[in-house]
Amino acid sequence: MVSREFLQELPKCEHHLHLEGTLEPDLLFPLAKRNGITLPAEFPQSVAELEAKYCQFRDLQDFLDYYYIGTNVLIEEQDFFDLAWAYFQRVHQQGLVHAEVFYDPQSHTTRSIPLERVTRGFQRACERAEKELGITSKLIMCLLRHMEPEHCAETIEQARPFIEQGIIHGLGLDSAEKPFPPELFVECYEKARSINGDLKLTAHAGEEGPARYVSDSLDLLQASRIDHGINSVHDDELMQRLAREQVMLTVCPLSNVKLQVVQRVAQLPLQKLLDSNVPFSLNSDDPAYFGGYILDNYAKVAEEFPQWDHAVWARICRHSIEGSWCDDKRKTELLQRLQSVVQKHASA
Numbered sequence: 080m081v082s083r084e085f086l087q088e089l090p091k092c093e094h095h096l097h098l099e100g101t102l103e104p105d106l107l108f109p110l111a112k113r114n115g116i117t118l119p120a121e122f123p124q125s126v127a128e129l130e131a132k133y134c135q136f137r138d139l140q141d142f143l144d145y146y147y148i149g150t151n152v153l154i155e156e157q158d159f160f161d162l163a164w165a166y167f168q169r170v171h172q173q174g175l176v177h178a179e180v181f182y183d184p185q186s187h188t189t190r191s192i193p194l195e196r197v198t199r200g201f202q203r204a205c206e207r208a209e210k211e212l213g214i215t216s217k218l219i220m221c222l223l224r225h226m227e228p229e230h231c232a233e234t235i236e237q238a239r240p241f242i243e244q245g246i247i248h249g250l251g252l253d254s255a256e257k258p259f260p261p262e263l264f265v266e267c268y269e270k271a272r273s274i275n276g277d278l279k280l281t282a283h284a285g286e287e288g289p290a291r292y293v294s295d296s297l298d299l300l301q302a303s304r305i306d307h308g309i310n311s312v313h314d315d316e317l318m319q320r321l322a323r324e325q326v327m328l329t330v331c332p333l334s335n336v337k338l339q340v341v342q343r344v345a346q347l348p349l350q351k352l353l354d355s356n357v358p359f360s361l362n363s364d365d366p367a368y369f370g371g372y373i374l375d376n377y378a379k380v381a382e383e384f385p386q387w388d389h390a391v392w393a394r395i396c397r398h399s400i401e402g403s404w405c406d407d408k409r410k411t412e413l414l415q416r417l418q419s420v421v422q423k424h425a426s427a
């Protein structure tokens with residue numbers, strides 16, 4: 080099995096991280112106090128109670144119910160900045176070099192928090208992360224699929240200036256998957272593309288939903304990568320297409336266990352993805368809730384796939400760099416860093 084030191088030194092990129100999902104109890108409770116928010120009686124009332132609750136969820140919906148309540152403590156631009164900055168500082172220590180991060184504007188606009196305030200807070204944290212930590216990043220706004228498509232379209236309209244300027248670099252689709260298939264959001268994706276043709280597109284699909292949601296996200300939404308996507312392995316034709324078109328899946332190992340998509344990380348079809356030449360990256364999803372950040376996900380996978388040597392890990396890391404939405408100069412830089420880490424550990 081490869082060492083944690085090797086995994087730590089790999090120049091890791093993260094593509095599936097919900098900023099609201101980095102809300103640790105030690106920030107959630109002080110923010111609630113700072114903003115005078117009373118958490119509902121059914122919500123854990125202390126750090127210890129909340130940490131205990133974060134241990135296991137019945138499924139995605141059970142998790143989301145807690146997640147959206149926690150989000151309510153975020154009010155001021157500074158709160159959004161503090162949240163994202165805490166994330167960047169943590170993952171800097173874990174060897175993260177590039178992050179493409181999601182946020183859910185509708186979780187905030189429905190509470191009368193303007194999209195501009197949320198976006199500015201996150202944007203400031205991204206700028207500081209690049210300047211002080213050398214972490215490059217991109218912001219991806221997600222549409223909440225349990226909301227009316229008309230509300231999603233209005234949210235895209237509110238985001239127009241940020242999309243036009245490329246401050247919002249990508250569009251995603253998250254929240255409860257099964258009752259809300261990709262076809263409901265075709266017009267929303269069209270609208271976003273019409274604002275800026277360079278906008279990158281992704282969507283959660285094939286986490287709890289079927290493989291068809293993956294192919295529909297590609298065909299109907301024109302997504303160029305897929306978040307989770309693990310149920311693709313049940314459709315051979317789709318697997319061939321993902322390999323042929325090199326569509327990257329952003330897989331979230333610890334999340335999949337906590338939300339009972341699989342019982343163990345070893346049950347994830349990662350070997351099958353490798354054998355089928357389907358690129359994937361490893362990610363933390365909602366790390367405050369799922370028990371680990373990026374390196375913890377890498378380490379857990381290494382533990383459960385002990386046969387993977389440095390070459391396999393270098394391949395995963397390379398796919399993750401190549402599948403990123405950063406520019407070619409940054410990719411070349413990261414690929415060179417990868418090469419030197421692999422050489423160092425090969426000669427050790």
Ligand SMILES: Nc1ncnc2[nH]cnc12
Nearest residue numbers: 097253254255283364365
């Ligand atoms: N794993 C996940 N799936 C769908 N929506 C989410 N929002 C935050 N985490 C999510």
Ligand SMILES: [Zn+2]
Nearest residue numbers: 095253283364
């Ligand atoms: Zn997610």
